Amino acid sequence: MSLLSATRDRVGRELVRSRARLRHLRQRVFDRQALVQAGQTPFDVIHDDGLVSLRYYPPLAESEIELADGSRVEVAKTTQRTPLVIVPPLAVNMLIYDLFPERSLVRYLRARGFELYLVDWGRPRRAQDDLQLADYFDRLLPAALDRVRAHSGVERLNLHGWSFGGLFSLCHAAIAPEGIANLVLVGAPVDYHDNGVLGERYKALARAGHWTHDKTGLTAHHIPPTLLRSPGVLNSLVFKATSPMAAVRSYAGLAANLHDEAYVSNHATNAAFLDDMVAYPGGVVADFIDYLWIDNVLGEGRLPMSDPPADLSNVQAPILNISGRGDPIVTPSCSQAMTKFVASDDVTCRTIRGGHVGIVSSETALTETWGEIADWLIARD
Numbered sequence: 001m002s003l004l005s006a007t008r009d010r011v012g013r014e015l016v017r018s019r020a021r022l023r024h025l026r027q028r029v030f031d032r033q034a035l036v037q038a039g040q041t042p043f044d045v046i047h048d049d050g051l052v053s054l055r056y057y058p059p060l061a062e063s064e065i066e067l068a069d070g071s072r073v074e075v076a077k078t079t080q081r082t083p084l085v086i087v088p089p090l091a092v093n094m095l096i097y098d099l100f101p102e103r104s105l106v107r108y109l110r111a112r113g114f115e116l117y118l119v120d121w122g123r124p125r126r127a128q129d130d131l132q133l134a135d136y137f138d139r140l141l142p143a144a145l146d147r148v149r150a151h152s153g154v155e156r157l158n159l160h161g162w163s164f165g166g167l168f169s170l171c172h173a174a175i176a177p178e179g180i181a182n183l184v185l186v187g188a189p190v191d192y193h194d195n196g197v198l199g200e201r202y203k204a205l206a207r208a209g210h211w212t213h214d215k216t217g218l219t220a221h222h223i224p225p226t227l228l229r230s231p232g233v234l235n236s237l238v239f240k241a242t243s244p245m246a247a248v249r250s251y252a253g254l255a256a257n258l259h260d261e262a263y264v265s266n267h268a269t270n271a272a273f274l275d276d277m278v279a280y281p282g283g284v285v286a287d288f289i290d291y292l293w294i295d296n297v298l299g300e301g302r303l304p305m306s307d308p309p310a311d312l313s314n315v316q317a318p319i320l321n322i323s324g325r326g327d328p329i330v331t332p333s334c335s336q337a338m339t340k341f342v343a344s345d346d347v348t349c350r351t352i353r354g355g356h357v358g359i360v361s362s363e364t365a366l367t368e369t370w371g372e373i374a375d376w377l378i379a380r381d
Helices: 003-030 094-098 105-111 133-152 164-175 196-216 232-241 244-256 261-274 282-294 332-340 363-379
Strands: 044-048 053-057 064-066 072-074 084-087 116-120 157-162 180-186 319-324 347-352
Touching (some): 044 133, 053 133, 064 105, 072 105, 084 133, 084 164, 094 105, 094 116, 105 363, 116 133, 133 157, 157 164, 164 180, 180 363, 196 282, 319 332, 319 363, 332 347, 347 363
Parallel strands (some): 157 180, 180 319, 319 347
Antiparallel strands (some): 044 053, 053 116
């Protein structure tokens, strides 16, 4: 091939890549939803109170599913006896559980034969800023679980709680232990003062908070909850700030790979979760400050509410605790502190690679814990 022909070919290839970059950039900015792969597993909404809704995932139509690591899972022909309810944290949208067709936790668990439900906490409005943590684990979650029981005809349920969903599951299991068969808790916070770098900051805040209360009698609960509301956009920024270089690398990678449609689609799919977080009601934020960060009540085995009817010693269900070695938000020691308080004699703790999101939805979670979660629950069914 002549030098002229080779140059012409290189220029032609670069023109094609440039057109692809412009096309994908336009899609990424103006039509991102067309690139998003998340949320494809079918579900039925079987309860909706205007804020909280409950999803039921019916049996899959296919005979097997393919996972991101190339493996295939045969869809179970029979269902497990005990339904499994996914309890998400606040502030996140539900795409995290169904992010990619080949990396979908709900699709995987349904394929393994679980009658599967998911609680969607919705998007609290300013009129709901008085909601507190106890409203979720002692009122809204029990109402959703009663709907699951009515729909499934089964009384004792398995709970899968990630992050604050794990906190809600653990606290509910302390209040109503008879209704919970097993707990899978992923990155669930307990001892906020034994939480790495963040734990040291919480302890400093605790010293300042106790001094303020001693001098003035004031706590965060004296502040109008509307002033403490944390908007979704702020939650997204704070979450990204826990790993700023990862966010920088993410967008640097996008800029370098704009010509690659699959890369751009994957980036848009991940951003659909990270860029669309939900507000924390002001009452919940007051509970964060007073009960969790300052008083560290869970780190002493108590529930984060004004008049707790029980404590963590009332938790009797078997527990599978999964934490992330690289999780700066909930360290393994913070989460595994629950083992000092619960009454269960069947507790398994696993620490895996990954951060706060990765331990629930990444390929690491898929290969290291999804199968273990299913096997652990099936063995106790």
